[in-house]
Amino acid sequence: MAAGSGLRALGLTAPLILILLILLWPPPVLPQGPPGTAEQRCFCQVTGYLDDCTCDVETIDAFNNYKLFPRLNELLESDYFRYYKVNLKKPCPFWNDSSHCGIRDCAVKPCPSNEVPDGIRSGSYKYSEEANNLAEECEEAERLGAVDGSLSEETLEAVLRWTRHDDSSDSFCEVDDIHSPDAEYVDLLLNPERYTGYKGPDAWKIWNSIYEENCFKPQTVKRPLASGRGDDEGRTFYNWLKGVCVEKRAFYRLVSGLHASINIHLSARYLLQDTWSEKKWGPNVTEFQQRFDEVLTRGEGPRRLKNLYFLYLIELRALSKALPFFERPGFQLYTGNKIQDAEIKNLLLEILHLAKSFPLHFDENSFFAGNQKEAAKLKEEFRLHFKNISKIMDCVGCFKCRLWGKLQTQGLGTALKILFSENLIEKIPESGPSYGFQLTRQEIVALFNAFGRISTSVKELENFRNILQNM
Numbered sequence: 001m002a003a004g005s006g007l008r009a010l011g012l013t014a015p016l017i018l019i020l021l022i023l024l025w026p027p028p029v030l031p032q033g034p035p036g037t038a039e040q041r042c043f044c045q046v047t048g049y050l051d052d053c054t055c056d057v058e059t060i061d062a063f064n065n066y067k068l069f070p071r072l073n074e075l076l077e078s079d080y081f082r083y084y085k086v087n088l089k090k091p092c093p094f095w096n097d098s099s100h101c102g103i104r105d106c107a108v109k110p111c112p113s114n115e116v117p118d119g120i121r122s123g124s125y126k127y128s129e130e131a132n133n134l135a136e137e138c139e140e141a142e143r144l145g146a147v148d149g150s151l152s153e154e155t156l157e158a159v160l161r162w163t164r165h166d167d168s169s170d171s172f173c174e175v176d177d178i179h180s181p182d183a184e185y186v187d188l189l190l191n192p193e194r195y196t197g198y199k200g201p202d203a204w205k206i207w208n209s210i211y212e213e214n215c216f217k218p219q220t221v222k223r224p225l226a227s228g229r230g231d232d233e234g235r236t237f238y239n240w241l242k243g244v245c246v247e248k249r250a251f252y253r254l255v256s257g258l259h260a261s262i263n264i265h266l267s268a269r270y271l272l273q274d275t276w277s278e279k280k281w282g283p284n285v286t287e288f289q290q291r292f293d294e295v296l297t298r299g300e301g302p303r304r305l306k307n308l309y310f311l312y313l314i315e316l317r318a319l320s321k322a323l324p325f326f327e328r329p330g331f332q333l334y335t336g337n338k339i340q341d342a343e344i345k346n347l348l349l350e351i352l353h354l355a356k357s358f359p360l361h362f363d364e365n366s367f368f369a370g371n372q373k374e375a376a377k378l379k380e381e382f383r384l385h386f387k388n389i390s391k392i393m394d395c396v397g398c399f400k401c402r403l404w405g406k407l408q409t410q411g412l413g414t415a416l417k418i419l420f421s422e423n424l425i426e427k428i429p430e431s432g433p434s435y436g437f438q439l440t441r442q443e444i445v446a447l448f449n450a451f452g453r454i455s456t457s458v459k460e461l462e463n464f465r466n467i468l469q470n471m
């Protein structure tokens with residue numbers, strides 16, 4: 001709408017890819033007699049086939065960097081996808097958090113609500129109490145009518161439908177009550193993910209509790225690099241990982257991939273210069289090497305990068321599976337601007353068809369393929385662990401990191417929900433309500449923005465590869 005395009009005209013479409021939690025991978029060891037060039041040391045093992053799937057890294061790079069990434073970026077700049085409602089004031093349920101609101105680069109600017117398109121504001125109205133449902137439904141219909149008198153019945157229904165399913169019990173995430181007075185819209189383009197200076201013990205604690213308490217790992221098995229001295233180069237850990245079922249291994253790899261993506265953003269949008277007159281953000285190769293160089297990370301770096309590709313494939317698969325849901329004529333990306341809404345829906349479908357055309361999809365049928373009872377139990381365990389991780393995001397001290405952490409976990413949670421609802425999605429009728437499977441606007445925005453971050457990370461790897469090659 002007017003406000004959105006006005007801001008864009010001012011050149012405020014900040015880089016889409018900024019960074020999140022600074023990673024707390026353990027401190028680097030100094031390089032000793034480095035074998036191979038700097039470029040080979042980060043990338044030599046990140047080539048060819050990926051474990052647990054039939055895809056290779058080069059195919060993903062070419063597909064992502066030249067086809068998908070440019071279109072996805074355009075999509076994420078649209079009004080529908082740039083506004084995300086989030087409650088950054090929820091207290092941490094697990095421990096006393098120390099707030100980092102003092103760090104300037106952590107601040108999040110909420111939008112004055114008159115900047116958010118009317119259609120989005122009214123559409124996210126939710127039916128919170130069952131008892132009030134009926135009365136609210138009428139009120140809501142009236143309110144929506146007031147936004148745009150020319151709304152068709154079908155539009156109204158579509159909007160009402162997304163909002164009603166916010167409480168669905170199959171959610172993989174602890175979702176914010178977006179009707180809490182503390183929940184505010186943020187413009188993601190104005191609050192980019194990038195280096196914030198949030199690091200040290202607090203940030204370490206977040207990742208540590210995710211890996212240690214929420215990744216199915218027994219406490220007796222130490223993570224690689226976690227124990228400092230007397231380390232067995234991660235052998236115990238990788239033996240354990242090899243021995244667990246493919247789903248639990250996947251869970252660990254998704255978390256590690258997310259962690260890698262956040263660190264790539266941080267290295268690619270590093271605060272290079274900070275004077276009162278000018279701030280400059282750009283790639284910091286040293287930072288990148290400390291997190292991904294094979295020697296400096298004792299072999300962990302290339303594994304982290306492979307996990308990033310694994311995460312990419314999982315989210316890509318989810319997008320292609322969700323196509324029937326988005327393709328229905330009744331589905332609308334509703335902001336109130338009819339012409340723009342139709343254009344953005346076309347772009348969205350183009351991206352989903354592209355995702356579907358990717359030749360080497362990860363095959364999630366190998367997941368949960370065991371006997372049905374076992375599979376259901378595992379899926380539930382998976383869901384609970386993931387839900388817990390989304391709660392941990394309320395413990396992230398830096399608000400900007402918290403925003404992107406919440407958005408990315410909700411996005412990945414939505415991807416998992418799609419993958420595990422495949423049968424339901426296939427049964428969605430072309431018209432009329434799609435009972436059984438629903439996505440809220442928040443889930444849709446999170447899904448695509450989260451994938452946008454991963455896609456950006458894959459693209460940034462190309463830049464780092466080039467920089468390292470020329471060093």
Ligand SMILES: *[C@@H]1O[C@H](CO)[C@@H](O)[C@H](O)[C@H]1NC(C)=O
Nearest residue numbers: 091092093094095096097098
């Ligand atoms: C949290 O802080 C409160 C008050 O500052 C204190 O009483 C409590 O013991 C703390 N809890 C933990 C787990 O540190």
Ligand SMILES: *[C@@H]1O[C@H](CO)[C@@H](O)[C@H](O)[C@H]1NC(C)=O
Nearest residue numbers: 094209210213214385388392
């Ligand atoms: C959830 O995470 C917290 C913090 O890491 C942990 O203490 C707790 O055991 C976890 N709960 C479950 C059910 O995994």
Ligand SMILES: *[C@@H]1O[C@H](CO)[C@@H](O)[C@H](O)[C@H]1NC(C)=O
Nearest residue numbers: 271272273284285286287290
């Ligand atoms: C790049 O990151 C390293 C830490 O990894 C830091 O010491 C260095 O100052 C950074 N370089 C610039 C130009 O900011």
